Amino acid sequence: MPRRFIRHPASIPIQIGKRVSSDHDTQYHTQTVDVSAGGLSCESEFLMSPGEPVEVEIALNQPPFKTIGHVVWCKHNGDRFLVGIGFADLATAYAVRMVEQVCYIEEYRQAVLEEEGRELSSEDAALEWISKHAGDFPQNVH
Template identity: 65%
Template sequence: MPRRFIRHPTGIPIQISIPNCNADLPEHRSNCDAHRVQTNDISVGGLSCESPEIMNAGQAVEVEIWLNNPSFKTIGHVLWCKGQGSGYLVGIGFSDFATAYSVRMVEQVCHIEEYRKQILIEEGRDLSSEAAAEEWIGKYAADFPSYPC
């Protein structure tokens, strides 16, 4: 089945947790902990990330991304989970338009932060987030892909 959404690598830190998890039950105890992980990619359809714990398809998961203050927090659902190294790679999907739009904005912020790091490495310029956003928008916003919603 072809992918519906274009993926963009990000590698940004996020936190995933199980909402309303009952840690009093022994079989849930380890899954109730919040895990700080890295995203592998992100798109309007969802994201994939590393996880130290196996997750079940259909399971609700809270995703928190700290790119701004306050952080962006939403609920998604596990689409798939597969073993990778000593942990798991998890696909998390978002279904409603408002969340999809918000994730798209987060995706743009990810691109801007990557641009900021690239400019520091390649040119030695330490841009503020605002200056990086202004430059990135001028150079790349017109080519940023639009997604069907």
């Protein structure tokens, strides 16, 4: 069966919250492996079961972006696990993609500072990045 959504490699720092028992939540920091229109994948310290709810937090700005996803699949990946997290609606998946774009813009802002010595505001960096790279930003294909 062909994939419904195309995956795009992305390394976004995220925090995952998982309910371990009725009175104990576990949260840990990780990074996405890829992002698609339907969700994302990331590494996990824990084995997770398909259908299990997880909280995803991306703290690029204040307040951080938070949403609830559900585990779609979980595979062994060395001594850790690779987890696919899906979102209940396309609006949430779209919001995650926008956060991914913000990550690229912030990386661009830092690169300009390091390489050119120019300090850009977030807004100026966004305008430059969009004019130079928005056409190359992977589009969601259904």
